[in-house]
Amino acid sequence: LARWLRALIKDFGLAPSASQRGLLARLLPELGDAQAMVHEDDLTRLTHALSSVLNDALVRGLRTVLVDDLQFADAASVELLRALIAASRCSWVVATRPHELGPAARSLVDGLERSAEVSSLVLQALQADEVAELLASLEIDGIGSAAQAESLQQRTGGNPLYLLETLKAALMSAPAGRALAPAGSATQDHAWPSAPNVTRLIQQRLMRLSPLALRVARCAAVAGQDASAALVAQVLGVRPLDLADAWGELEDAQVLRAGAQGEGRFAHDLIAEATLASVPHAIAQPLHGEVAAWLEQMQGEPARIASHWLATRQPLRAVPALNQAALKARAAWRLEEAATLHRQAAVILRDAGHRREAFDAYFAAANVLALVAVDARLAELRDEMQALAEDDGQHAMLAVLQELLLVEARCHDEAWSVTLRAIPQARRAGLPEIEAELYWAQAVLHWLRRELADAVRRVEQALALLKPIPPEHRLLRVHDTELKLIQALGMFLGASGRYEQSNTHYLEALSQATRSNHLRHCADVERALAKNALEQGLPAQALRWATAAVGHLDGLVIQNRIETAAIELHASVLAAAGRLGEALALYERVERLSVPGMSSNLVHPLARRAVFLHQLGRRDLAVKALRALHGDGKLLVAERALVDAALLAVGEPADAGAVLEQVGVIDDFPLRAAILCLVRRACDPAAVLPLLGVSLATARESGAHGLWLSLQVQRVAALRAAGRADEAAAAALIAWQRIGEGLSGRDLLPELAAELFAALAVSHTDLAAVIALRASAWMQSAASTLPPGWRNNYLQRSPALAVLQRPMLPAPGD
Structure with a gap:
């Protein structure tokens, strides 16, 4: 992506603005000091800057962008490319080798192929007549007969690259000053170079290079993406000027191609692979070490430095680079990549017997992975940490993960027991931040049971523990614990009907989230403010906050089930305003985000979606959705009451008396009111009227x-x-x-x-x-x-x- 951007700016004479230069400098250091990327919305800002530069090029005549060798692009570049393709008005041509695509590139290609606006062309092997056309276009003396085309097709399988490499080998093997057998002569069926595969064919070409040129090529192959004249000169122990002839020889032989920044890029990957294969393992190993050491001095890409140290079989030397690479990935909000790198470092440390450092690296991996998903991958990290945990502090840190997994599995009693054991451990170990996180976990569990007073008390305890710890020294700073605690107070106060105090806390949380450019937190707080406004009968405010929340969600690179509550609330506001079509589209989005699996943050949006479908006249779909929810054996009391009330509201059987009993123990006034309104039609008026009267008084x-x-x-x-x-x-x-x-x-x-x-x-x-x-x-x-x-x-x-x-x-x- 950096090479593409550099060429775009140069070829079209573009001059990015000062604000754009700070963002684009992350890709092109020559543009100046790069702005730090702290949150995932910074990646969105970078995407917007790239789109702006691309639009400027369109104004200056750009019509088509060609992306070659997509299989070599890293995941971050692919995500940026996806956003650019979606937002731009120009044509795009993307060339790739499908079988070599990574997950990110595969996802991009699959998405493009599903679009009706995209044409997908799969290049097939050339047939004999097509080979003949290719040979004729090359205009090489002695090449072009039908027999030659047939034999080349048979030998290469019609692969154009293999075919051209075979031709190059044939030309290089011909006696100097003599052409190959002319078309129509007795020797026209040329004996093509015997090469069982292209790697061997290329290696034969490499052996014809001068000794210094071959050394340069091999060094560049070991260095990989970081190959440059300066690096090769350092590793070979010569001055860069001493490489001039050898470097020119490699370019003339089409082994290397000229790079604008002095980099040594191979003509194509097969040459690079063949060159690397020609380096004996015993020689490649120390070469990787020299490359890694030079890159460390030059502050090179940490992930590649780590790969070089790993190739030397000195894994411990790779650990610092792996940690740096993980921090860099986390700063760019590539959280899964960061977790993988932290885990790789943890495995190395564990195998080397460094148990404490390994535990910390595993915890760092889990820390960032939990922001993406609480799933089997997090459970694996917990299990690996469990084998290393020895003291109170480590067991308390482990409990943070265990509690997350248990809540996701809806095993709330077990999660509560875990926090009860772990809080004293964190206190004894002198880890107030971990203790605060465990109090937060207890607050969530109280909230799920709608025990509001206890939930508020736990949040206040957590905030008191966090206050003395500077944010930059917090283990869990990426989780913005203080912000979510302030937001939680707003939620608990709103559930108590104390809207003014609730909104005060929400606005404080929104201010913090805005200052830290954290889109996901902004969206969640705006959703909560919209909910309060809707319950207060302020539709204009509700619409404004709900629209802002969904707007922030649309700017996220990564979306998941966490967004369902905000999307459902926006749908509800739009529906009440008579914008049923927009509401329906959002409710369909809720359903998509809710599959697969079930989570505590999904029951309420899905139940309300079902009621909406019933109001639109699709009782069949509503019943199907509610029965699916009802079949979840792990529903909490409040969730079960809501689902049963919704079933009764759409005319399905359920125990109305049991629902009314449950309403009495739910310490959440808005939820209690919603359940009463749903269950009323199935209840004895004498039983429901007193509850309605009390709730009306509370609402007033x-x-x-x-x-x-x-x-x-x-x-x-x-x-x-x-x-x-x-x-x-x-x-x-x-x-x-x-x-x-x-x-x-x-x-x-x-x-x-x-x-x-x-x-x-x-x-x-x-x-x-x-x-x-x-x-x-x-x-x-x-x-x-x-x-x-x-x-x-x-x-x-x-x-x-x-x-x-x-x-x-x-x-x-x-």
Whole structure:
């Protein structure tokens, strides 16, 4: 990517801006001092800078970009290339050897091939007639007959590279001053050089080089990507000027090609492989050591320095370079790569008997891997660390990983036991940061059980432990523990209905996340602020925060299931605003991010998605989704109550009495209100009305006006079901007045209107008709945003229609 960028700037006379130069200097050091990359959104900024330079080249006439040998690109370059291709307006040609692609390049190629706008051309082996055309185009004396083409096709299999290399070998073996047998002569069926494979063929060419040229080529082959005239001169113990003739000989022989920065690049990889194969192992080993030592002096690429030390069979000398490479990868937010490098260092240290250093390296690997995924790879690291753990501190650090894995597996009781054992160990070992992380783990477990007071206490304990530790000295600084603790306080206070205090903590967390350019944290805090606004009945604020959250998520290079809550909330806000098509697209995204597996942060978004599908008239899809959730044997009490309530809301059987009992022990007011609104229709009015009354009072006191509206409408329905028609009508009038004033929450207007219509149809016939008309107009407008099939379902099968379209009863006395 660096060579491409350098050529683009030079060939089109581009002048990147000062801000762009700081970013692009990470690829081209000659542009000046490079800006440090601290978080994953810095990678996004680099991508934007590259896109801007590419767009400038387009203005100056660039039309097509050709990328050759994609198989050699590293994962970071491939990810940048993916973003450039997606954002640019020019044509792209990408050439590669499919069987040599790494995972990142394979993913890019597979994605491109799935696009209808991309044409994929697979180059087939040349047939005899095509070989003849190629030979004719070369215009070489004595080459071009049909017999020669046939024999070349048979000998090379029609591989153009093998064919051309065979021709080169034949020309080099011909007597000086004489052409090959002319076409049509008795010797036209030329005896091509006997080469069982191209490597051997190239090695024969190499043996014809002068001794110094061959030494230069072999040294360059050992050095690999870092080969340069300066390096080769240092390793061979000569002055760079002494290499001039040999270097020119290699370029003339098309072994090396000229590089703009003095690098020694082979004409193609087969020559490099053949040259390296010609170096005896006993010689290559010390050469790798000399190359590594020189690169260390020149502050070369740490990962390649490590590979050279490993080739010398001195693995311990590779450990510092591996750690540096891991830190560099982590700084560029290539977390999986960083984890792999840390783990490689850990294995070397473990095998060398350095147990403590090995444990620390394993922990560093787990530390960054946990930001990507809590899966089998993290479990493997835990197992390897377990064999090394000896003292209290190491056992406490190990417990941090064990707790993560247990929570992901939804084994919450076991996770709690692990933290109880580990906190005293961390305290005895003098590791306050690990102790704080374990308190944070306990806070999460309390939250999952909706034990808010205990969760708040654990967060406060963790913050007190972290406060004296400078951020730069923290083992877990990449996790932004303090930020997530402040955010957690906001979440717990919001669940208690203390919205003003909750928003204060959220805004503090957002300020920290913004200062550190941490997009994922920004998105999560903005989601939480949107949720509070929605519950308070502030739709404009909710939409603004939700849009900002999803916008930040779209800027992430890596996305995973963690984003489902933010995406679902944005969908809910859009749905309440009548933008059903956009909401549906986001809910489909929620489903994609939720596969495979189940996690505690997925149950709530998936349950709400199912309810939304039911509201659109697809009860079948809603039931299927809810049954899948219900089949999870590890649901927590609050999750089970939500899923059962949703099943009852879509007309499926469940134990409504058990749900009401569970509601009483859930210390999370917004969740309690949501479950009550779902389960109401399946409950005995006498049982649910007191709970609705208490919740309405809480909503009024806490300023949760959006939740109040949902609860008030459900109270209307419960009063009507209890035969208390006058009270139902009075409550309905209050609710409709607030709707007229612009109050809204999570509910779709037709769902609210249906209950109010039913309560007012007899006593307030004209108003009921107005409500029905307004609901119908809302549905028509909202349906226009849906795809045709979904539009028809919504307008014909929405549950609200069962009430809104029935004949109104005559008012008393008519």
